[in-house]
Amino acid sequence: MTTTPRLRPCTVIWLVLLALTGLTWFIGQKGTTGLGIVSFVLAVTLFKSQMVADHFMGLKHVRPFWRGLVFGYLVVVCSLIGVAYYVSLS
Amino acid sequence: MQYSSQAVAKPYFIAAIGLFIGQILFGLIIGTQYVIGDFLFPEIPFNVARMVHTNLLIVWLLFGFMGAAYYLVPEEAERELFSPKLAIAMFWIFLVAGALTILGYLLVPYSGLAQMTGNALLPTMGREFLEQPTITKIGIVVVALAFLYNIGMTIITGRKTVVNIVLLTGLTGLAVLFLFSFYNPSNLVLDKMFWWWVVHLWVEGVWELIMGAILAFVLIRLTGVDREIIEKWLYVIIAMALITGIIGTGHHYYWIGTPEYWQWWGSIFSALEPIPFFMMTVFAFTMVNRRRKEHPNKAATLWALGCAVMAFLGAGVWGFLHTLAPVNFYTHGSQITAAHGHMAFYGAYVLIVITMISYAWPHLHHKAPAANGRAQLFEMWSFWIMTISIVFITLFLTGAGILQVYLQRVSDTPLPFMVVQDKIALFYWLRLWTGVIFFVGLCLYVYSFFAKENKSLASS
């Protein structure tokens, strides 16, 4: 009986990040756009960046303050990009 | 004072303060000429007095930096200065050359000075702040090289500390960037572009390294906080200063004929230039709050903290006010610039030199860690008088600048320059009287060097 080799958590994260990158690229290739699509892309970006911060940079294991700081930064940047996009529609 | 060769700093500090007094006197003259146009005309025209005011500032700050380096480097390197004789020789050369240049400005018409000094052979004169005759510029380079050689050899053969290395980097940068003052292309855009390589990259680049190193040195001595901690702060501060400062040069390239992208580059990077200054303020207060000892030189601590705060206000906040391209479109070359210039130079560079003098002088002159209480009291009074004066000078100039920009550039019916100047004359009067108070503060500062302990007071 063989046990399936267990993936390290960081490997799983990496694969998820690659998949999400593919998704973003695919959306770009398809060319569909609109507030909904852009919001989705930005949400994916926010999620990916936070994954890198949490698991690659290791902020998950330090004082919540630092993680909060990076999360706050990402939320502000991504949402303001969203606001700018919304402004551009009108 | 741990090493006898540190004593060469003394004449440098004395010369610095002497020229500082001259600078302020000429400041008062041009302040008066702003409101009484023919004051001292034709003996000292406005353009000459202004040139003397700005050139003296630069020269005395250079004297201060060199004195600071001669005091600081041996102590950090833990050895005597490589050559005290060379340092003294360079002092006299620099002083005489500086004095001759100023006399040249005052006694000979500028074009005559250019002719006398052979400017035609290698034309470098005629540009703001770089008005010095070519031979004076060559003299500055020689002095700078000898100076760098002297402290460089001291550092290389001695203990290498972060403070020393950062200081040496800053001073080397200062010397290297000055070489661009010899480059005088006939294309005006290129000329202006490289002119800023001297002017901007000095005050918003390498001078910040010098300031950071001196501040770090003084704070190590005054607070007794671990060197490692202070050094790390220093690293981060200078890294930020260089990242924002170097590309931030772009904020001078908005309207001189350079490509449009500079408006973006300049705006974004220079908008972040306040960060290193803010970090310097936090750094200074944190170190003083976490001090491990009570240093008797309270005045030096006050100068150091004042330096950090005023540098942030003057260079950081007042710089930010008009650094974004859309704002600068209206404000460039107005009294807003003058307001920023006055507070930034005072806060960052005047105060860092005085901080160093205040720390070093008791060691140099009294063989004691601190001057007597009465002398320190006068120093502190002079700090507050000069600092509050410069704050008001800055506020008055800012008021003048806002009105000027509005009346002359923003309003639907813009007025001519001279008409606007008349309308804002009240601010210039206020600035002039505040300048007089500044001069009183400066006199008090000079007096503090001679103040004796009041025996009857001390005993009571």
Place this chain on the structure above:
Amino acid sequence: MRPPFFFAVALRTPRVPEFSLTMTDSVQKPHSDSLPGDFAIWIFIFAELLVFGVFFLAYAFSRANNVELFNESQVHLDRVAGAVNTVVLLTSSYFVVRAVAAIRTDDSRRCGHWLGAAIAMGGVFLVIKMFEFAAKFSAGISLSTNTFFMFYLSLTFFHFMHVILGMVILAAVLLKARGGGYSAADHTGVETGASYWHMVDLVWLILFPLVYVIH
């Protein structure tokens, strides 16, 4: 089990770190409360994030004022190259994570291998990017072409320089690791380099959708 992050922030009394930043805590306890690596690099990282953040928002709001110009110009970008470079950087970051994991088990050799692989991926990124730049330049595109290309070239070039700096830092760490300079007990240097490299990756993760995808 740890509560999800969003709750964690709300539930715990916010412990704002003393601003006294001794910058040495991380040296003493690499796996505890404090940030991985030297604290100084984190000040640097946050400052860099701020610069990039301002740059991104300047792009986004300039775009809002020039939608058509930006949309027309964006068509000329090589989205495949951008996506591939995202993959390359993510992978490089992943290798660095493995390098840190290796040194935590005291395996200097393996740590060095992963670092070497990460640097190589950085090199791949640079090569792809240079092809992209070359294509743009040969098409006559420059900083002065229009606002979109000004931003595209500035942002990607600024990031490009950061990749180079990150590679230099990783190379320095690699050299020290090869010489056995790190151990499970003391590997702050590895974490310092790793943190910086992840920041370079993080910034690109925002840059790619912003400049190449959103239109």
